[in-house]
Amino acid sequence: xxxxxxxIIGSGNIGTDLLMKLMRSKTLEVxxxxxxxxxxxxxxxxKANGLKVIVNGIEGFLERxxxxxxxxDATSAKAHxxxxxxxxxxxxxxxxxxxxxxxxxxxxxxxxxxLSKESVVNMITCGGQATIPIVHAVNRVSSVNYAEIVATxxxxxxxxxxxANIDEFTITTKSxxxxxxxxxxxxxxxxxxxxxxxxxxxxxxxxxxADREMNEEEVKQSILAMVKDVQCYxxxxxxxxxxxxxxxxxxxxxxxxxxxxYLETYSGNLDIMTAAAVKVAEDIALAQYETVKEKAGRQ
Amino acid sequence: MxxxxxxxxxxxxxxxxxxxxxxxxxxxxxIAKGLNEANVPYIEVAHGDGLGGSSLQYxxxxxxxxxxxxxxxxxxxxxxxxxxxxxxxxTVHELKEAASAGAKMVRVxxxxxxxxxxxxxxxxxxxxxxxxxxxxMMAHMAPVEELxxxxxxxxxxxxxxxxxxxxxxxxxxxxxxxxxxxxKNALRINIGFHGHNNLSLAMANSLAAMEAGATxxxxxxxxxxxxxxxxQTEVMVAVLDKLGVKTGVDPYKMMDLxxxxxxxxxxxxxxxxxxxxILGYAGVYSSFLLHSERAARRYNLDIRDILVExxxxxxxxxxxxxxxxxxxxxxxxxxxxx
Numbered sequence: 001x002x003x004x005x006x007x008i009i010g011s012g013n014i015g016t017d018l019l020m021k022l023m024r025s026k027t028l029e030v031x032x033x034x035x036x037x038x039x040x041x042x043x044x045x046x047k048a049n050g051l052k053v054i055v056n057g058i059e060g061f062l063e064r065x066x067x068x069x070x071x072x073d074a075t076s077a078k079a080h081x082x083x084x085x086x087x088x089x090x091x092x093x094x095x096x097x098x099x100x101x102x103x104x105x106x107x108x109x110x111x112x113x114x115l116s117k118e119s120v121v122n123m124i125t126c127g128g129q130a131t132i133p134i135v136h137a138v139n140r141v142s143s144v145n146y147a148e149i150v151a152t153x154x155x156x157x158x159x160x161x162x163x164a165n166i167d168e169f170t171i172t173t174k175s176x177x178x179x180x181x182x183x184x185x186x187x188x189x190x191x192x193x194x195x196x197x198x199x200x201x202x203x204x205x206x207x208x209x210a211d212r213e214m215n216e217e218e219v220k221q222s223i224l225a226m227v228k229d230v231q232c233y234x235x236x237x238x239x240x241x242x243x244x245x246x247x248x249x250x251x252x253x254x255x256x257x258x259x260x261x262y263l264e265t266y267s268g269n270l271d272i273m274t275a276a277a278v279k280v281a282e283d284i285a286l287a288q289y290e291t292v293k294e295k296a297g298r299q
Numbered sequence: 300m301x302x303x304x305x306x307x308x309x310x311x312x313x314x315x316x317x318x319x320x321x322x323x324x325x326x327x328x329x330i331a332k333g334l335n336e337a338n339v340p341y342i343e344v345a346h347g348d349g350l351g352g353s354s355l356q357y358x359x360x361x362x363x364x365x366x367x368x369x370x371x372x373x374x375x376x377x378x379x380x381x382x383x384x385x386x387x388x389x390t391v392h393e394l395k396e397a398a399s400a401g402a403k404m405v406r407v408x409x410x411x412x413x414x415x416x417x418x419x420x421x422x423x424x425x426x427x428x429x430x431x432x433x434x435x436m437m438a439h440m441a442p443v444e445e446l447x448x449x450x451x452x453x454x455x456x457x458x459x460x461x462x463x464x465x466x467x468x469x470x471x472x473x474x475x476x477x478x479x480x481x482x483k484n485a486l487r488i489n490i491g492f493h494g495h496n497n498l499s500l501a502m503a504n505s506l507a508a509m510e511a512g513a514t515x516x517x518x519x520x521x522x523x524x525x526x527x528x529x530x531q532t533e534v535m536v537a538v539l540d541k542l543g544v545k546t547g548v549d550p551y552k553m554m555d556l557x558x559x560x561x562x563x564x565x566x567x568x569x570x571x572x573x574x575x576x577i578l579g580y581a582g583v584y585s586s587f588l589l590h591s592e593r594a595a596r597r598y599n600l601d602i603r604d605i606l607v608e609x610x611x612x613x614x615x616x617x618x619x620x621x622x623x624x625x626x627x628x629x630x631x632x633x634x635x636x637x
Contacts, residue, residue: 167390190387195613204620206355
């Protein structure tokens with residue numbers, strides 16, 4: 001299949017990490033980086049790698065829309081709102097890594113297939129990407145009444161945006177645990193740990209299932225299968241211990257080591273966001289290809 | 300009322316840890332009533348981990364904290380109800396609910412190096428018309444200059460008071476002194492101190508803090524707080540009275556409350572046992588105590604090994620999930636040796 005053209009809006013840490021991941025993709029061709037600071041390391045790297053560099057933001061892209069069909073938004077919630085507006089009617093698909101939460105939320109191994117035609121999808125939060133697959137894995141075997149997740153990340157990996165509005169993390173993640181993970185009730189907690197050397201991202205997932213519904217062996221197998229699915233796009237995603245069962249409760253300890261593309265390996269929280277976003281774009285590209293093939297077959 | 304030092308009674312919040320978060324409305328009413336009668340100016344009421352703390356991670360509250368806040372407020376005609384909020388656990392949403400339930404003060408707590416996550420909550424506290432406190436936890440884990448920098452941030456967000464919080468009960472009196480002095484020199488707002496008695500130093504540390512210029516001190520009646528508890532309020536009131544420091548609190552009424560109301564509800568007397576001692580010795584968050592006792596039993600380990608390992612890993616407040624994680628690892632290692 002022909003590679004689908006993609007672009008990155010935002011030339012900060014996240015945008016640059018995306019760039020490095022996208023250059024490895026077999027289904028996506030990263031053609032463009034859109035920023036506002038021509039001296040940023042991200043734009044310099046993009047240029048050095050032969051990408052088209054746009055320094056006047058989304059307006060600049062609208063003059064050259066043929067450059068990309070899928071765009072990653074790695075800016076801020078505020079800027080994202082503007083980008084959604086600007087891209088309306090262009091047929092471009094937007095993958096949102098900001099906390100704006102405008103489009104439907106997506107966790108690749110859980111609900112990607114339903115969303116491949118959406119004009120905007122959002123990546124929830126790092127804690128959501130790391131834990132919702134586990135909640136879903138438990139829920140597909142034994143229905144989850146309550147799921148609670150605790151995400152602990154290195155202080156150094158929490159940017160000013162996260163810090164200024166930490167409530168967005170807890171509220172958005174809770175909602176994802178419920179709507180995508182399938183838990184009747186969700187709760188999310190985030191902890192910043194400043195230890196040096198920085199700690200790796202850790203997530204603890206507690207699920208309480210309905211009375212007498214805990215099938216330990218099946219739940220465990222479902223979790224292990226899900227971990228493998230996530231590992232396909234986040235190789236550093238792993239269980240720290242076997243799931244711990246306690247009557248109708250199961251506790252799962254996850255650790256996320258980053259791939260170390262542009263970001264440090266300890267910031268698995270950022271890596272899982274960029275890796276999941278690339279996975280989403282690849283799935284969209286695949287779905288586009290299938291549609292085209294189908295049409296061609298009918299003609 | 301002229302007070303030299305303002306005491307905040309924390310048994311109905313910090314003590315929630317020792318009570319495994321099982322407070323009933325009736326218990327809270329009786330304690331709050333007694334505190335109000337003894338003329339304690341502030342009474343903190345919330346889950347031990349602050350608003351929204353009821354969870355599998357920290358333990359579920361038997362009674363919804365909003366009911367407890369409302370109940371306490373209903374029996375206090377001059378004592379003000381304070382609540383604790385840890386950004387990352389509770390949100391401004393819970394803060395608004397607490398204010399509607401009668402809270403007049405919010406203490407926004409972060410790890411000593413992470414004050415900037417408290418900005419939106421301090422803003423909201425001020426917007427709601429609450430007295431707003433910045434609460435820098437695990438104060439031993441950062442150099443003094445860093446503590447000052449973080450306290451300045453909280454001041455810049457509008458906090459009325461900033462606290463040095465010795466969550467692990469591990470600071471020694473001279474370390475408390477240097478921290479309070481540094482804050483006193485750098486800030487215009489009032490300074491507070493919150494101690495834990497794990498090394499039997501809570502009273503001495505509170506005095507050191509006061510002598511260095513702190514005007515807000517926390518205590519827990521009958522030491523009903525996490526770990527070995529806090530500075531024992533009725534003792535602090537008596538000591539400060541002997542020093543001629545006006546707290547406005549009636550020492551006899553505090554003693555009666557401790558003896559007649561609080562002592563009978565304690566799950567066990569608040570002694571310094573090896574678990575709480577090692578919290579102070581290793582510098583570990585005091586609310587880890589009961590969780591670590593449970594993990595030690597489950598995995599057949601010495602609680603000291605668990606807590607020391609947690610200290611080595613520089614675990615911060617709120618990371619209770621690390622207890623089982625570490626215990627599991629230690630148990631596996633032990634197994635491998637056999």
